[in-house]
Amino acid sequence: MTGPADSTNRTTASEGTWQPVADGIYRLVAEPDSVTIGLIVGSESALLIDCGSTPEQGARLRQSVANVTDKPLRGVVITHEDRDHWFGLAAFDDLESYGHETLTQRIDAPETLAEAERLGLTRADLRTPTQDFSIARALDLGDRYVELVHLGHAHTHSDVVVNVPQSKVLFAGDLIENPHPWFGPASSPRGWPATLNMMIGMVQSDAIVVPGHGDIVDAQFIVQTLASMASVPYETERLVHAGVKFEDAAEQGEWPLPWENIAEGVRTAYAEMSAQGVTRRLPLV
Template sequence: MQFSLTPFEELRPGIWRAVAQPAGVNIGLIVGSTAALVVDTGSSPEQGARIRAAAESVAGVPLIGAVVTHSHFDHYYGLAAFDDLPTYGHESLAAALLADGLTAEAAELGFTPDELRAPNRPLALARMVDLGGRHVEIVHFGRGHTAGDLVVIVPDAQVIFTGDLLEQSAPPAMGPDCFLKEWPTALDGILGLVREDTVLVPGHGDPVDRVFAFTQRAEISAVYGQVEYLIGRGVKAEDALAAGDWPFDDDTIAGVLPIAYAQLAAEGKVPRTRLPLL
């Protein structure tokens, strides 16, 4: 596994972004007049330490904490390097360190699960962090990409770190732990804050604007809506790719269809055989 980190680039005064490999994840650095905060921490404790050192060299003020936007490895597993500071994440993140498959995932990334740390300042809804002349709002708008997505808002700079609720470098990752029906509602929380000059930093890829965000919100909603429509017509999962009108490429849709069908089945919505009219 190849680990790397680009230099931090300044997006707006005191707002910085670096990109960590593997997975091309965006790492944020928010600097105020007296303190700084890191957003997401990379894929391993060792990479987290490198991110911390790079952030401290750029910030020029003490680093006072780190935020993890959700539970996936590329955002979360570097958090141990910040454990002597306040670390913020959704209250669901501790349970993610007990998940099946963690031992194998950690081994592939070059460490053991006992090296990982959960956030020491877990939150359910929101938290504010004062950086001196700049405050940062950490908000859970609801379930979407995962059960514990957090958004990091810098109101004075009109910058929002969205985690993987938005992605620019590829279609959004709609995995088995996503909540397709609720995801657009979580994005509505972000979109309610967005102005024409707002910069949105997605979990992966280049910063985007409100048009991109509105479009991706509509596309995610369309996936769920199209599956619901096909189920109502009696179309089974194995036939849905050919039968539907989809906003993403075939590989993306083929991956999400079993997930969408299972989530709708949990609501009691399954394809029914349609009897011919006499």
């Protein structure tokens, strides 16, 4: 998600047109959250990546697949628990759906239900994937294999990347956003850089990387994002040792990313260090 939750409703939702990413691979941008939706087409079936903010939007996305291919839609992958990637899943009740096992726990979380209510949805409108996994899952679409991989707690608890190694295309969900990543309350300041480090090992130097929001990037963009994000917990620790309170961190810290993008991550890092007993380091002399 590119920003904090707002009061958007079903009437503001819309979808763009499918644009080619590589042979048999497409993306479109769905509003109101400017979220990237992906489509992978094999010789036997197709796979949708994420499903929009509401069941109505999910249904429209499902119908739009026919504009690209006559191959049957096998199902949909949920890249993580943010509303704009997940809440449309009810439109796929008759198909298989795939996602990380933590979605089963997150669906009844107060923050999830509050997001649904803001969109005019109820718990009955939400779904969890029919096929969940803890680490990895492979799908065969005919002449094209797709890898679904959970690399750890990062942007959310449930992040999944969708890798198409034959085509050198990686759908990164909100682990990568262009131009900048966005920390939410569920994000892990230390887990996210570690996850990006593993992601770099998955892709070749000439890979096409499709962010959860924003224009397509390359493998170098992952490296750049990792470099900027890795400094967040270390800069926070420096401030804690210097006795700087969170309320003053925006002004006194040296941050490589816009403060509004990382504020929740810094808040979490402060809380984690407090829980670990990290406090101001007194001068030795």
